[in-house]
Amino acid sequence: MPAEIIKPTPENLIRAAKLLQEGQVIGMPTETVYGLAGMIFDECALTRIFSVKERPHFDPLIVHVTPPEQHKDLLTYLEDLDLIQVSLLSHEAQHRVQVLLSQFWPGPLTLVLPKSQRVPDLATSGLETIAIRMPRHSVAQALIRAVQSPLAAPSANRFGRISPTSAQDVFEELGDRIPLILEGGRCEIGLESTVLMITREGELKLLRPGGISQQQIEMTLGTSIKKSLGSPLKSEAPGLLETHYAPQKPLILLDPDQLKQTCLGKKKLGLLIQSGNPEKIRQRILDLLGNPSVEIIAFSLSKTGDMDEAARNLFSTLRALDQSDCELILAEPATQDQGLGYAINDRLRRASKKDLR
Numbered sequence: 182m183p184a185e186i187i188k189p190t191p192e193n194l195i196r197a198a199k200l201l202q203e204g205q206v207i208g209m210p211t212e213t214v215y216g217l218a219g220m221i222f223d224e225c226a227l228t229r230i231f232s233v234k235e236r237p238h239f240d241p242l243i244v245h246v247t248p249p250e251q252h253k254d255l256l257t258y259l260e261d262l263d264l265i266q267v268s269l270l271s272h273e274a275q276h277r278v279q280v281l282l283s284q285f286w287p288g289p290l291t292l293v294l295p296k297s298q299r300v301p302d303l304a305t306s307g308l309e310t311i312a313i314r315m316p317r318h319s320v321a322q323a324l325i326r327a328v329q330s331p332l333a334a335p336s337a338n339r340f341g342r343i344s345p346t347s348a349q350d351v352f353e354e355l356g357d358r359i360p361l362i363l364e365g366g367r368c369e370i371g372l373e374s375t376v377l378m379i380t381r382e383g384e385l386k387l388l389r390p391g392g393i394s395q396q397q398i399e400m401t402l403g404t405s406i407k408k409s410l411g412s413p414l415k416s417e418a419p420g421l422l423e424t425h426y427a428p429q430k431p432l433i434l435l436d437p438d439q440l441k442q443t444c445l446g447k448k449k450l451g452l453l454i455q456s457g458n459p460e461k462i463r464q465r466i467l468d469l470l471g472n473p474s475v476e477i478i479a480f481s482l483s484k485t486g487d488m489d490e491a492a493r494n495l496f497s498t499l500r501a502l503d504q505s506d507c508e509l510i511l512a513e514p515a516t517q518d519q520g521l522g523y524a525i526n527d528r529l530r531r532a533s534k535k536d537l538r
């Protein structure tokens with residue numbers, strides 16, 4: 182039976198929670214992308230997450246928590262949930278985590294911290310650390326509350342594919358493999374969370390750019406952070422493969438100088454631009470190609486050049502182009518290579534590496 186997409190009514194949340202408590206995995210909306218949720222301390226559920234996604238076991242999961250019911254120090258709260266071991270963090274590290282959590286949670290910041298003994302190795306791929314985030318989407322929070330357990334949830338796409346930003350996207354990716362998807366509307370941010378590692382000594386490493394920018398983190402802490410992007414140590418960021426977030430069609434970063442050569446013999450092109458009117462750029466590309474008979478399907482991420490809107494539209498636009506009948510996707514990188522622009526470019530760069538897989 183294909184997955185049911187259901188509204189997050191109180192009755193449906195109870196139904197969803199029951200399925201999770203039986204070890205099932207379901208589609209859960211968050212403000213970043215939709216997740217494939219299962220109970221963190223249930224090894225059957227974790228095994229299911231990996232098999233449903235066809236995800237290799239070396240790629241660890243993110244666990245999702247709700248805000249505490251009563252006002253509580255967030256580090257103590259995470260330790261009470263049996264997710265982390267605070268004593269393994271130096272005072273400096275503890276202080277930094279506290280500052281970051283109070284500033285950015287709930288929201289799109291995932292922290293990688295020393296894990297507690299109870300967290301199954303399956304969730305962390307055998308690492309001594311666990312990635313945690315507190316989503317701010319009300320449906321994600323309501324679901325975690327209803328289950329009364331933190332939920333492990335990777336993005337709800339098949340491994341290496343485009344992350345889903347609507348319930349329908351989850352259905353297209355995994356509809357034949359899961360029982361339920363909770364409807365939570367289109368994702369407000371549209372890019373996965375920022376993943377930041379804090380070592381025991383308090384050193385910071387950016388493992389994945391996302392909804393919260395490096396600059397925001399640095400401003401908050403008054404210190405600079407190290408980037409582990411591109412070629413992070415395998416032991417630090419096992420899942421951050423060079424190729425990821427890829428459409429099935431080949432994707433190439435738009436380079437006007439190489440255009441003629443790249444598009445040689447192609448009759449139908451997909452074009453993703455960051456801002457402005459797609460029609461105008463379509464015409465410019467045709468002029469550059471010098472071949473008016475080429476068909477171009479063009480999308481702009483934000484006509485007005487709004488970065489939030491561009492990020493929100495990135496994955497759905499890639500999905501639309503992938504489902505069109507173009508032979509090749511040309512993607513223009515964001516001109517501003519910082520903040521959300523940097524996160525967008527990270528996804529596009531990885532998508533363009535697909536052919537190296």
Ligand code: TXA
Binds near residue numbers: 242305312376388420
């Ligand atoms: O926005 C998000 O983070 C979404 C929503 C559903 O919350 N989730 C998500 O999960 O993007 P996923 O599994 O697609 O990406 C998790 C990333 C992976 O690249 C993984 O390698 C990294 O987080 N990660 C998880 N645990 C880690 C750990 N202990 N150390 C280093 N990296 C870790």
Ligand code: MG
Binds near residue numbers: 335344
């Ligand atoms: Mg993912």
